[in-house]
C-alpha cells in the first residue's frame with residue numbers, strides 16, 4: 001500500500017499524519033493475524049469517524065480474501081452483520097436492558113467500530129458494559145472514537161477502559177490541535 005494513501009484525509013498536520021500511519025499499522029497487524037486496536041480521540045470534526053469508516057471499507061475485502069477457500073461457510077453471512085455501532089445506540093439498548101447487543105459486539109463481530117464513546121449520559125451499568133466490551137474484544141480488531149481524551153475516559157467511563165486502549169500494541173491518537181475540518185473549510189471559503 002502506497003505511503004501516500006491517506007484514506008481520503010488531507011493529512012496536513014502531525015496528528016493527522018500519525019493517525020494515518022497508525023491506520024496502516026492497524027491494517028497490517030490484522031493482515032498478519034495479530035490484530036490491534038486503534039483509538040481516535042479528541043476534537044470534534046477532526047476526521048475520526050471518517051478514518052474509522054475508511055478502515056471499515058478496507059477491512060471487509062481483506063477478511064473475505066483471507067478466509068476464502070478454507071472456511072467460507074458462514075463467514076460471508078457474518079460480514080453482512082452490522083459492525084459499526086454508535087455508543088449512544090449501545091447505551092440506549094443497555095438502558096432498555098437489551099444486553100444482547102453487548103455479547104453481539106463482543107462475540108459476533110469480526111471488526112468493530114465503536115463510535116463516539118462517552119457521547120451522552122453514561123449510567124453505572126453502561127460504564128460497566130463499556131468495560132466488559134473492552135475486556136472481551138481484546139485481540140479482535142476494534143476502532144474506538146471519542147471526543148473524550150484518555151483522562152476523561154478514565155474519569156467518566158472507567159479507568160480500565162482507558163488503560164485497555166493502550167495495551168497489546170494498540171494505537172491511540174488524541175486530536176488536540178486539529179480543528180474541525182468543516183469549520184476550516186468554511187473559514188477558507190469566506191476569507
Ligand SMILES: Nc1ncnc2c1ncn2[C@@H]1O[C@H](COP(=O)(O)OP(=O)(O)OP(=O)(O)O)[C@@H](O)[C@H]1O
Nearest residue numbers: 008009010043044045046047048049050051181182
Ligand atoms: N483532514 C481531513 N481531510 C478531508 N476531510 C476531512 C478531514 N477531516 C475531516 N474531514 C471531513 O469532515 C467531516 C467531519 O469528519 P468526521 O465526522 O470524521 O469528524 P469526527 O472527528 O468524527 O467528529 P465528531 O467528534 O464530531 O464525531 C467528514 O465529512 C470528513 O470526511
Ligand SMILES: [Mg+2]
Nearest residue numbers: 048049116145
Ligand atoms: Mg465522529
